[in-house]
Amino acid sequence: MHPMLNIAIRAARVAGGLIQRSSDNVKQLSISKKSKNDFVTEVDLAVEQEIINIIKSSYPDHAILAEESGETPGNNYTWVIDPLDGTTNFLHGYPQYAVSIALKNKGKTEIGVIYDPLRDELFTAEKGAGATLNNRRIRVSNQVQLDTALLGTGFPFKYPQHLDAYLEIFKDLTLKTAGIRRAGSAALDLAYLATGRLDGFWEIGLKEWDFAAGVLLVQEAGGVTTDFSFNNNYSQSGNIIAGNTKMHQAIYKIIEQHITDSLK
Numbered sequence: 311m312h313p314m315l316n317i318a319i320r321a322a323r324v325a326g327g328l329i330q331r332s333s334d335n336v337k338q339l340s341i342s343k344k345s346k347n348d349f350v351t352e353v354d355l356a357v358e359q360e361i362i363n364i365i366k367s368s369y370p371d372h373a374i375l376a377e378e379s380g381e382t383p384g385n386n387y388t389w390v391i392d393p394l395d396g397t398t399n400f401l402h403g404y405p406q407y408a409v410s411i412a413l414k415n416k417g418k419t420e421i422g423v424i425y426d427p428l429r430d431e432l433f434t435a436e437k438g439a440g441a442t443l444n445n446r447r448i449r450v451s452n453q454v455q456l457d458t459a460l461l462g463t464g465f466p467f468k469y470p471q472h473l474d475a476y477l478e479i480f481k482d483l484t485l486k487t488a489g490i491r492r493a494g495s496a497a498l499d500l501a502y503l504a505t506g507r508l509d510g511f512w513e514i515g516l517k518e519w520d521f522a523a524g525v526l527l528v529q530e531a532g533g534v535t536t537d538f539s540f541n542n543n544y545s546q547s548g549n550i551i552a553g554n555t556k557m558h559q560a561i562y563k564i565i566e567q568h569i570t571d572s573l574k
């Protein structure tokens with residue numbers, strides 16, 4: 311195993327343990343609001359710091375891009391960290407959240423780890439070496455029909471300007487699929503897609519730390535990821551469509567009919 315994957319796994323497991331120990335006294339946590347509907351707790355901050363400490367003790371020269379503390383410059387390697395993806399769920403005791411850690415080398419993601427501490431599910435991906443769940447190889451589903459597909463999504467609650475376009479897409483896909491889930495952790499949505507639990511996924515305005523590990527998982531599990539223009543510029547827009555080749559194409563065709571220029 312890649313030594314850097316080992317460190318990512320160790321950091322994710324330690325982080326998951328911290329999150330779980332804090333989940334018992336969630337009501338006592340100090341919480342602050344970053345923006346409307348966007349909260350940060352002392353758990354997010356402490357967990358992020360712990361992940362960074364573990365990484366820095368092995369790789370002091372590497373750069374960091376972390377949700378709560380931002381960018382720390384370094385060499386060609388950058389660790390992209392979301393210490394707790396699904397903070398709103400965590401705050402409500404809703405059991406769907408995870409740690410997400412990715413490693414980029416000169417801008418290309420080489421390693422992705424997503425850890426769900428509640429279910430003890432560890433999703434890993436290594437560029438060119440495939441994706442696993444708890445050490446077993448995973449693949450995206452082989453679903454070919456939209457009408458029997460189960461999709462995941464996230465609501466654009468931070469972007470009211472995109473809500474009308476989003477709701478048109480949502481309506482169309484609700485009518486054409488077997489179902490849509492909004493579980494509240496984009497990292498787990500992508501990990502579930504990589505295991506075939508979901509057949510497709512789309513979301514508007516994600517940040518790099520939400521999707522970096524998940525996108526590699528999907529790709530290494532045989533799936534396709536693009537932005538809403540069928541390109542790979544989701545790092546800029548944060549708009550993502552993911553699925554196996556057929557599902558990705560089918561979702562793209564629906565989205566294409568409803569998007570405004572600002573979503574391209």
Ligand code: IPD
Nearest residue numbers: 394395396397398464494495496
């Ligand atoms: C959020 C979750 C959610 C997605 C939001 C993200 P956070 O991350 O991934 O599913 O819809 O866009 O911000 O804030 O809980 O780390």
Ligand code: CA
Nearest residue numbers: 392395396520
């Ligand atoms: Ca997140």
Ligand code: CA
Nearest residue numbers: 377392394395
């Ligand atoms: Ca987060």
